[in-house]
Amino acid sequence: xxxxxxxxxxxxxxxxxxxxxxxxxxxxxxxxxxxxxxxxxxxxxxxxxxxxxxxxxxxxxxxxxxxxxxxxxxxxxxxxxxxxxxxxxxxxxxxxxxxxxxxxxxxxxxxxxxxxxxxxxxxxxxxxxxxxxxxxxxxxxxxxxxxxxxxxxxxxxxxxxxxxxxxxxxxxxxxxxxxxxxxxxxxxxxxxxxxxxxxxxxxxxxxxxxxxxxxxxxxxxxxxxxxxxxxxxxxxxxxxxxxxxxxxxxxxxxxxxxxxxxxxxxxxxxxxxxxxxxxxxxxxxxxxxxxxxxxxxxxxxxxxxx
Numbered sequence: 001x002x003x004x005x006x007x008x009x010x011x012x013x014x015x016x017x018x019x020x021x022x023x024x025x026x027x028x029x030x031x032x033x034x035x036x037x038x039x040x041x042x043x044x045x046x047x048x049x050x051x052x053x054x055x056x057x058x059x060x061x062x063x064x065x066x067x068x069x070x071x072x073x074x075x076x077x078x079x080x081x082x083x084x085x086x087x088x089x090x091x092x093x094x095x096x097x098x099x100x101x102x103x104x105x106x107x108x109x110x111x112x113x114x115x116x117x118x119x120x121x122x123x124x125x126x127x128x129x130x131x132x133x134x135x136x137x138x139x140x141x142x143x144x145x146x147x148x149x150x151x152x153x154x155x156x157x158x159x160x161x162x163x164x165x166x167x168x169x170x171x172x173x174x175x176x177x178x179x180x181x182x183x184x185x186x187x188x189x190x191x192x193x194x195x196x197x198x199x200x201x202x203x204x205x206x207x208x209x210x211x212x213x214x215x216x217x218x219x220x221x222x223x224x225x226x227x228x229x230x231x232x233x234x235x236x237x238x239x240x241x242x243x244x245x246x247x248x249x250x251x252x253x254x255x256x257x258x259x260x261x262x263x264x265x266x267x268x269x270x271x272x273x274x275x276x277x278x279x280x281x282x283x284x285x286x287x288x289x290x291x292x293x294x295x296x297x298x299x300x301x302x303x304x305x306x
Contacts, residue, residue, distance in 0.1 A: 007048030007050055007051070008048055008049050008051065008182075009048035010036070010047050010049070013038035013040065013041060013043055014043070014045070014184060015038065015041055015043050015184075015239055015240045015243065016038060016040050016041045016043075016236075016239060016243075018038050018039055018040035018041065019038075019039045019040075020036040020037065020038060020039065020047070021036065021037055021039055022034065022035070022036060022037075023035040023036060023037040023044055024217070024218040024223075026218055026223065026225055028225055028226065033046050033225035033226065034046070034047060034048075035047065035218070035223075035225075035231075038236070041236040041239055042208070042209075042233055042235065042236055043230070043231070043233075043240075044208055044230075044231040045229060045230045045231065046225050046226070046229045046230075049182055049229055050182070050226055050229075052158075054226075055180070055182055055226065055229075056138075056158065058226055058227075059139075060138075073141045074119075074141055074142070074145060075145070076119075076145050076148045076149060079119045079145055079149075083119075083121065085258075086258040088256065088258075089118070089119070089121035089122065090121055090125075092122075092175070092254070092298075093121050093125035093126075094125060095252070095254075095298070096122070096125075096173065096175075096202055096204070096298065097125050097126065097129045099202075099250055099252070099298075099300060100171060100200055100202070100300070101129075102250075103200060103249045103250065103300060104170065104171075104198070104200060105198070109129065109130035109132070110131065110169070110171070110196065110199075111132045111133070111134060111168060111169045111170055111171075112126040112131035112132065112133045112134070112169075112170065112171045112173070113133075113134050113135070113164075113169050113171065113172045113173065113194070114126065114133060114134070114135035114136075114173050114175075115135075115172060115174045115175075115177055116136070116138075116174065116175065116176065116177035117137045117142075117143075117146050117154050118146065118175075119142060119146055119149065120135075120145065120146030120147075120149040120150045120154075121149075122173055122175060123135050123146060123149075123150045123152055123154075124149055124150050126171075126173075127150060127152070131170070133150070133152055134152075134164070134169075135152055135154040135155065136155035136156070136157055136158075136159065136162055137154045137155075138157075138158065140156070142154075143156065159177075159181075159187060159190070160183075160186070164194060166193045167193075167194070167196045167197070168194065168196065169194045169195050169196060170195070170196055170199050170200070171195075171199065171200050171201075171202065172191050172195060172199070172201050172202070173202045174187075174191075174201070174202070174203045174204070175203075175204040175205075176204060176205060177205070178203050178230065178232070179205045179206060179222075179228045179229065179230045179231065179232070180228060180229060180230075181229065181230060182229065184230055184240060185240075185244070188201070188241060188243070188244040188246070191244075192244050192245045192246065192303060195303045196303075197303065197305050198302055198303060199302070199303045200249075200300060200301065200302050200303075201246060201300075201301045201302075201303070202298065202299070202300050202301075203241075203299045203301070204254075204296060204297070204298045204299075205232060205297065206228070206231070206232075206295065206296060206297075207234070207293075207294060207295060207296060207297045208231035208233045209235075209293065210255075210293055210294060210295045211288050211291075211293040212288075212295055213295075214293075232297070234251045234292075234297055234299060237297070237299050238251075238299065238301075241299070241301040245303060245305075246301030246302060246303060246304065247301065247302055247304050248299055248301050248302075249300045249302050250298075250299075250300040251297060251298070251300070252297065252298040253288070253289040253292055253293070253294030253295075253296070253297055254289060254294055254295070254296040254297075254298065255285035255286075255289050255294040255295040255296065256285055256295075257281065257285070
């Protein structure tokens with residue numbers, strides 16, 4: 001049973017303190033979620049936001065389906081097969097590790113904190129690159145798979161409750177997690193405290209400024225409260241990082257979609273055209289990324305000291 005939300009209403013933008021304007025509202029089950037949008041930095045978020053207790057209860061109540069076709073708990077074999085069919089996490093992990101190598105000057109790899117580690121593909125890539133990895137995830141099935149894949153036991157706690165020595169981490173990765181957060185300022189501020197000198201914070205999440213979001217508006221699949229509470233573009237995410245002592249070193253745009261997702265949207269008569277449609281879709285995604293309107297953004301912030 002989900003506890004009653006104790007909403008926290010913001011009267012100004014949590015990032016830049018500018019005025020807000022109403023954007024949309026969306027009903028999920030019996031709950032209506034209202035979105036406000038900053039008139040200056042364009043940050044969009046659920047307002048009022050539910051309490052952290054409500055969010056924790058919400059995730060605890062969700063059935064952890066591995067796929068839309070299965071209600072059984074995920075397994076390591078199924079996770080590996082899914083990645084084989086649609087290489088996604090492995091490609092993202094390789095790109096992020098390669099980018100970090102450009103911005104971290106030392107050859108000595110320090111501690112890498114994988115926040116919301118999922119099945120462990122990012123943890124595995126960091127280990128292979130020589131990092132000492134610590135991770136966390138709230139889902140027990142996901143933690144089990146991550147441990148089987150990497151040998152690392154993820155912490156069973158929220159980022160808010162996670163404890164370690166300040167200044168002891170070299171990298172913090174938040175992949176597809178900051179959009180779920182109640183207090184975004186606390187998360188970035190805490191990241192600054194935990195990172196060592198010139199440490200890197202990497203944030204990957206849906207791009208509110210993407211072409212697909214602009215076309216679909218609130219019908220975009222990433223506009224899904226109460227799971228996603230925050231909607232960033234590179235401009236306001238950069239501003240949030242700068243507010244808490246980071247300078248952005250790199251921004252990447254990444255667009256891709258599983259072939260089966262495209263196939264499900266095709267009528268039967270269109271199935272023979274699937275190879276051509278796949279090529280056209282890939283070309284479109286590539287163009288979106290080149291034009292900086294891609295579906296996902298990766299933002300690399302480096303801690304500034306002194």
